[in-house]
Amino acid sequence: MSLHEDAVLVLKGYQGRDDEQAALRTAYLDHLAAHPDGMWKSCHAGHLTASALVIDPERGRVLLTLHRKLNMWLQMGGHCEPGDVSLAAAALREATEESGVPGLTLLPGGPVTLDRHPIPAPCHWHLDVQYAALAPPGATEAISEESLDLRWFRYEEVAGVADTSVVRLLERTLAVL
Numbered sequence: 001m002s003l004h005e006d007a008v009l010v011l012k013g014y015q016g017r018d019d020e021q022a023a024l025r026t027a028y029l030d031h032l033a034a035h036p037d038g039m040w041k042s043c044h045a046g047h048l049t050a051s052a053l054v055i056d057p058e059r060g061r062v063l064l065t066l067h068r069k070l071n072m073w074l075q076m077g078g079h080c081e082p083g084d085v086s087l088a089a090a091a092l093r094e095a096t097e098e099s100g101v102p103g104l105t106l107l108p109g110g111p112v113t114l115d116r117h118p119i120p121a122p123c124h125w126h127l128d129v130q131y132a133a134l135a136p137p138g139a140t141e142a143i144s145e146e147s148l149d150l151r152w153f154r155y156e157e158v159a160g161v162a163d164t165s166v167v168r169l170l171e172r173t174l175a176v177l
Contacts, residue, residue, distance in 0.1 A: 003039050006086045007048055008032055010129065014111055017172065024114040028127050038127075041079045046125030050090035051077020052106065052133040053169050054099050056152070057177055062170060063141055064162060065098055066149035073153075073162045075169060077128065078146075087111070091131040099150065100142025104133040113172045115165045132173040 001009075011029050016022045028048065037043040053075040054063040064073040076098035077091065084090040088106055095104050115128045143150045155174070159167050 001085075003080055003084055003086065003090075004032060004036065007039060007129070010087050010110060014114070016114065017175075021114055024116055024127075027116065028114065028129075031127060039080050044124065046127055047079070048087070049077060049079055049126045049128045050084075050087050050094060050131070051075050051128055052091040052095035052104070052131040053112070053166070053173055054095055054101065054104065054133050054135055055170075055173060055177075056135045056139065058137070059152075061152045061154050062158060063099055063101070063135065063139075063150060063152050064158070064166070065144075065147040066151070068146055068148050071148070073151075073166065075130065075166060076133075077130070087129050088131060091129070092133060095131075095133045098144050098146055100144060101135055101139045103136040103139070105136075107132040107134060107173070107176060109176065112176060113169055115169070117165065130169050132169075132176075 011025055014025050016025055032038045035043050039048050067074050076095040078094045080090045092106055111129045112132050113130045117126055119126050141150045158170050
C-alpha cells in the first residue's frame with residue numbers, strides 16, 4: 001500500500017469531534033483525490049504533513065519544540081518522506097527525530113485531530129494529521145538541528161506559550177487519554 005493510499009484510509013476512518021473536523025477531513029480527502037502528489041512537499045497546492053504531540057501523562061506535561069524557522073513552540077512534526085509506510089509511521093518518525101526521545105508510542109485509535117494552516121511560498125498549505133505520542137518513563141529529550149529549543153511544559157502552561165492549534169491538540173489528546 002502506498003503512503004497516499006494509507007492516508008486516504010486513515011482519513012476515511014477518522015472520526016472528528018465536530019463540524020470543523022468533518023469539513024477538514026473532507027477537504028483533505030478532496031485534496032488527495034485531486035493531487036496524486038498531495039503527500040509530498042513538491043505539491044505546491046499544499047500537502048499532507050504528520051505530527052505528534054509528545055505527552056508525559058504521569059507528570060502532566062508535554063514536550064514542545066521551538067521551531068527554528070517559525071520561532072514558535074509547536075508539537076513535533078513535518079513532511080512525509082519516501083520511506084514512510086504510513087501517516088502514523090511518519091508522525092512517530094518525526095516525533096522521535098525532533099524530540100530525541102527513543103521508545104515513543106502513538107496513542108491508539110489513529111489521529112487525534114486535523115489542522116490546516118498556511119505556509120510561505122512556494123507551497124500554500126500544510127494539511128497536518130496530528131497524533132499524540134506517549135513518552136516512556138524517564139524520557140530524556142535531545143535537541144535536533146530543526147529546533148532552537150526543546151522544553152517540557154505542564155498542561156496548564158501550554159496556552160501561554162503556544163498557538164491555538166497546539167492548545168486544541170492538547171485538549172483533544174487529554175480527552176482521549
